[in-house]
Amino acid sequence: MAHTDFNEEDFSRLLEQSFIKSDNFAVGDTVKGKVILITGDSIFVDIQSKSEAVIDIQEFTDDKGHHTIKVGDTITAYVAAIKRGEIVLTSKIGKGVVSPELLHLAYKNQLPVYGTVRQTTNGGFIVSVGGVGAFCPLSQIDTKVQQGDSYLNKSFEFAIMRYEQQGKNIILSRRALLDKIKEETIDRLKEELKPGDTVLATVVQVVDAGLLVSVKSLDAFVPKSELSHSRKPDLTQFEAGQTITAKIIDLDWNKVKITLSIKQTLPEPWYYINQFEVGGTYTGTIAKIIKSGAFVELTEGLEGFIPLSRMSYTKKIHNPHEVCNEGDSVQVKIIDIDHANKKIALELVTGEENPWLTATETLRDSLHTASIEEITDRGLVVVLPNQMRAFVPKDQCAIDRTADIVKSYQVGAVIKVAVITVNANDKRCIASEKKAQEIEERLSYQKFMAGQQSQGSSAFGQLLKQKFEEMQKKSKST
Numbered sequence: 001m002a003h004t005d006f007n008e009e010d011f012s013r014l015l016e017q018s019f020i021k022s023d024n025f026a027v028g029d030t031v032k033g034k035v036i037l038i039t040g041d042s043i044f045v046d047i048q049s050k051s052e053a054v055i056d057i058q059e060f061t062d063d064k065g066h067h068t069i070k071v072g073d074t075i076t077a078y079v080a081a082i083k084r085g086e087i088v089l090t091s092k093i094g095k096g097v098v099s100p101e102l103l104h105l106a107y108k109n110q111l112p113v114y115g116t117v118r119q120t121t122n123g124g125f126i127v128s129v130g131g132v133g134a135f136c137p138l139s140q141i142d143t144k145v146q147q148g149d150s151y152l153n154k155s156f157e158f159a160i161m162r163y164e165q166q167g168k169n170i171i172l173s174r175r176a177l178l179d180k181i182k183e184e185t186i187d188r189l190k191e192e193l194k195p196g197d198t199v200l201a202t203v204v205q206v207v208d209a210g211l212l213v214s215v216k217s218l219d220a221f222v223p224k225s226e227l228s229h230s231r232k233p234d235l236t237q238f239e240a241g242q243t244i245t246a247k248i249i250d251l252d253w254n255k256v257k258i259t260l261s262i263k264q265t266l267p268e269p270w271y272y273i274n275q276f277e278v279g280g281t282y283t284g285t286i287a288k289i290i291k292s293g294a295f296v297e298l299t300e301g302l303e304g305f306i307p308l309s310r311m312s313y314t315k316k317i318h319n320p321h322e323v324c325n326e327g328d329s330v331q332v333k334i335i336d337i338d339h340a341n342k343k344i345a346l347e348l349v350t351g352e353e354n355p356w357l358t359a360t361e362t363l364r365d366s367l368h369t370a371s372i373e374e375i376t377d378r379g380l381v382v383v384l385p386n387q388m389r390a391f392v393p394k395d396q397c398a399i400d401r402t403a404d405i406v407k408s409y410q411v412g413a414v415i416k417v418a419v420i421t422v423n424a425n426d427k428r429c430i431a432s433e434k435k436a437q438e439i440e441e442r443l444s445y446q447k448f449m450a451g452q453q454s455q456g457s458s459a460f461g462q463l464l465k466q467k468f469e470e471m472q473k474k475s476k477s478t
Contacts, residue, residue, distance in 0.1 A: 028105035098130030229301025269301030304344030396432035
């Protein structure tokens with residue numbers, strides 16, 4: 001006879017436990033017990049019963065097939081059935097074995113039941129609760145009803161709103177449970193959330209106006225203007241299911257309205273200025289066009305400005321739309337960075353030859369044939385042969401001071417000018433028609449005198465020289 005460690009003390013303990021255990025259980029009872037064994041398809045639970053208590057392993061298996069329970073865990077379940085000396089349990093009514101008594105208990109005690117939407121019907125859905133058919137009206141399937149087919153073959157928790165004819169007429173509501181959960185969530189979150197808090201949210205839907213998101217099971221909204229520092233945020237970088245970080249900027253518990261901002265969690269655009277330098281050429285996007293030029297986004301929210309005068313090296317641009325439109329990708333050169341005022345001056349890089357690269361002081365006091373491009377009350381805008389644009393002030397025009405400048409010149413006409421000042425950095429060139437006449441007169445005189453010297457001096461030559469010098473003095477005095 002084999003030796004065992006079983007002694008009288010153990011026998012007394014087991015005998016005592018056998019009197020504690022009973023089968024005084026009924027369908028619908030709520031029980032609590034410890035998991036003592038897990039097999040391929042069942043979980044055995046000690047609920048202090050003389051009979052075995054068992055629950056289907058599928059009730060504790062996740063979508064990947066992993067068990068979410070282990071031996072030693074304590075669970076709370078309902079008695080679903082008692083048959084052949086075995087007590088059948090279920091942790092969620094409808095996920096395992098159900099009976100009319102269990103469903104009636106759920107109805108009386110407002111316990112949630114687990115059901116799968118099997119088909120659509122007039123005004124609602126047919127739902128299987130553990131194999132028992134029930135009806136859920138369309139208005140009760142969700143807080144915001146979506147297309148009917150989107151619910152098919154999906155499982156949810158429901159509340160039994162009506163139980164009649166011994167379970168032959170069961171009306172369900174999922175919305176009632178969702179509303180209850182929402183109320184409980186709101187009460188809890190009122191103590192947790194406040195404006196200024198940074199939270200994690202899940203994108204539910206991308207719409208033209210922004211993002212519909214979920215924050216701790218509550219609906220929230222990120223307006224398009226709060227997605228980034230950019231004037232035109234890119235909605236395509238977001239998708240349903242994506243997790244975002246945002247700051248609460250408005251919180252109205254009366255309307256349960258939460259407004260979030262992603263932008264306020266991001267660095268200010270000027271933070272990125274060290275990525276750019278004066279003289280560098282970069283690719284940007286035309287963000288906004290105004291009469292005087294265009295704003296170009298260099299990186300998210302960081303913009304520079306191209307004035308009209310910097311949109312072409314050779315053409316007079318009257319409207320930015322002549323060379324660019326909002327949304328265009330362009331090449332720009334940084335002319336200046338004003339850190340104090342956080343401004344960036346840009347120049348549009350075109351395929352044109354830049355005449356200003358060769359603009360030097362050697363242009364001064366030289367004669368040029370220029371074409372009149374524009375006539376204003378202040379003077380003339382002319383184009384030099386090298387395509388540089390110059391300005392001839394009215395007092396440097398070869399007309400009487402009282403003359404009407406607009407009537408005295410025609411656009412497209414050609415005049416001779418002399419460059420007075422030139423600044424390549426600022427693309428400023430001042431020219432003079434009077435100065436050109438002086439130079440021409442001086443050249444004519446010098447040519448004449450050179451001829452006179454070769455032929456010998458004359459009284460007429462001396463007189464001409466005297467008159468020319470008088471004219472020069474008079475011109476300079478004016």
